[in-house]
Amino acid sequence: MSSNKKAPMPISAEQSKLLESALRIKILNVLANEAHTSKQVANLLGKTPGNVHYHIQKLYDGGLLDLVNTQTVGGVVEKYYRSKTTFFKPEQFTEFNYLEDEPPYRAATRLLLSPAQYQDFIDELDALIRKWEAKDTDGAEYGVLFTLGRVQDSDSGSD
Structure with a gap:
């Protein structure tokens, strides 16, 4: 499986902080393929328009978003946004503050991988993460x- 996807978008520490919200990740995924207004995104995610607009x-x-179109409909200005990407490369990764009474799942292994297999592994892992980010979950x-x-x-x- 060869990768035709774009490289991850480099982001600053400030931009990385913006991604510390599962709702914001979901918003980016909704806006990945089609531009929408805040109200449309709220309806798609089943959230309040004010919260999503914020x-x-x-x-x-x-x-992290582009404003791709502005229309005036019945005196109301509708702004259509699209995500620049859903694939980011932060300057540095920070650990999460996990709940003490619910220890995180951890797994470790070692793999023998050729350079092509290494890239395939990364591509599959990225696809899995993006799949779950985009799912309609609660x-x-x-x-x-x-x-x-x-x-x-x-x-x-x-050997």
């Missing part, structure tokens, strides 16, 4: 942080 304004002011907010990096060879011989 978050859209923050994302727009932070440079409930508690969870933080997901994966680290994949080349490790030093161990001293325990290899």
Whole structure:
């Protein structure tokens, strides 16, 4: 599976803070393929228009949304926004403050990967994350942080 997707958009620490909300991530996903107004996004997500408008304004002011069209309908100005991307590369990753009474799920392993397999793994992981970000879900907010990096060879011989 080869990757034709764009590289992640580099973002500042301030922009990264804007993404510390599952609702904002959902808004970005709704606006990924089609421009919508705040009210349309609110209807699609089943949220209040005022709440969604607030978050859209923050994302727009932070440079993560584009204003692609403005129309006046019956004396009301409708602003249509679109996400610049849903794939970001922050300057630095920060750990989440997990609840103490609900320990986070953790898993670790080592994989032998060729450069092509490494890229395929990343592409599949990114697709999985974007799939769940875009799903119509409700409930508690969870933080997901994966680290994949080349490790030093161990001293325990290899086959």
